[in-house]
Amino acid sequence: MIAISVNGERREFDAPLNCADLIARLALAGKRVAIERNGEIVPRSRFADEALLDGEHVLVTSGPTREPIDPVRYVSNRSSGKMGHAVAIAALRRGARVTLVAGPTVLPPPPGAVYVPVQTAEEMREAVLQHLDAATIVIKAAAVADYRVKRPSATKIKSNKDEELTLTFTPNPDILKEVAARKGTRFVVGFAAETDEVRTRAAAKLRAKGVDLLVLNDVSQRGIGFDADDNQVVLLDRWGGSIDLPTMKKIDVAGAILDRVLELRAASRPSSRDRASR
Numbered sequence: 183m184i185a186i187s188v189n190g191e192r193r194e195f196d197a198p199l200n201c202a203d204l205i206a207r208l209a210l211a212g213k214r215v216a217i218e219r220n221g222e223i224v225p226r227s228r229f230a231d232e233a234l235l236d237g238e239h240v241l242v243t244s245g246p247t248r249e250p251i252d253p254v255r256y257v258s259n260r261s262s263g264k265m266g267h268a269v270a271i272a273a274l275r276r277g278a279r280v281t282l283v284a285g286p287t288v289l290p291p292p293p294g295a296v297y298v299p300v301q302t303a304e305e306m307r308e309a310v311l312q313h314l315d316a317a318t319i320v321i322k323a324a325a326v327a328d329y330r331v332k333r334p335s336a337t338k339i340k341s342n343k344d345e346e347l348t349l350t351f352t353p354n355p356d357i358l359k360e361v362a363a364r365k366g367t368r369f370v371v372g373f374a375a376e377t378d379e380v381r382t383r384a385a386a387k388l389r390a391k392g393v394d395l396l397v398l399n400d401v402s403q404r405g406i407g408f409d410a411d412d413n414q415v416v417l418l419d420r421w422g423g424s425i426d427l428p429t430m431k432k433i434d435v436a437g438a439i440l441d442r443v444l445e446l447r448a449a450s451r452p453s454s455r456d457r458a459s460r
């Protein structure tokens with residue numbers, strides 16, 4: 183049995199319920215929230231201590247893209263969407279409006295997000311650009327396929343065991359680079375999935391893509407990164423900062439990314455006193 187008290191008013195629930203979102207919203211609204219599980223008081227919701235995103239509109243991309251070969255086959259990658267969805271959920275819990283552009287994933291759309299399902303990199307690009315204007319923060323966690331099949335077949339390719347099959351690939355647009363190039367006052371976060379020389383490559387990617395913050399993911403390590411529930415990342419920013427985070431649940435990594443975004447944005451903006459003295 184779970185009981186939740188809000189400003190001293192107590193309600194009991196028989197079924198164990200997933201009340202994280204409710205608690206987060208109440209805590210963010212400044213209510214005193216106490217939770218009991220089987221008569222034991224659960225420590226105060228940690229959500230109350232989190233930085234707020236009220237008034238922010240976070241545009242998140244998540245999951246892989248799927249590039250068709252023919253009507254029944256495609257090229258894709260191992261991204262599950264867990265990291266991107268966690269970012270969307272964490273942003274919603276902190277009071278942001280969230281638009282989630284997601285490639286194919288089995289994960290359910292987070293309640294409260296504007297959910298835009300896409301298949302290919304080109305569809306993802308179109309959806310991102312369509313929702314960019316409203317966004318104040320863009321977080322591109324999707325694993326976008328770098329190439330697509332140049333001429334997908336309109337009909338199923340028949341097998342011919344006597345011949346090799348050759349597919350020609352053509353580069354997909356780099357959505358993150360395009361977003362960063364037209365970012366205006368938005369804060370733009372990219373991810374880097376690397377398997378070797380991870381820091382050098384990530385530092386180069388941070389500069390090449392023109393993002394404010396890059397989340398480095400070493401996807402060669404087992405148990406973290408692709409399709410895992412945990413992740414271990416390094417946060418590299420364009421002001422030269424580098425923070426190594428320990429292995430954490432993806433939802434906590436998402437929270438740490440959002441905290442860092444707010445911290446960096448506050449530090450990079452001229453203070454109101456500076457502006458007044460100009």
Ligand code: CTP
Nearest residue numbers: 322323324326354355356357358372373374375
């Ligand atoms: N990305 C993108 N569009 C692409 C490729 C990548 O927007 N066509 C974004 C991803 O969403 C991620 C970042 O760029 O935020 C880095 O993706 P990653 O796969 O690590 O790097 P690539 O740019 O694809 O470069 P490489 O595969 O050579 O490492």
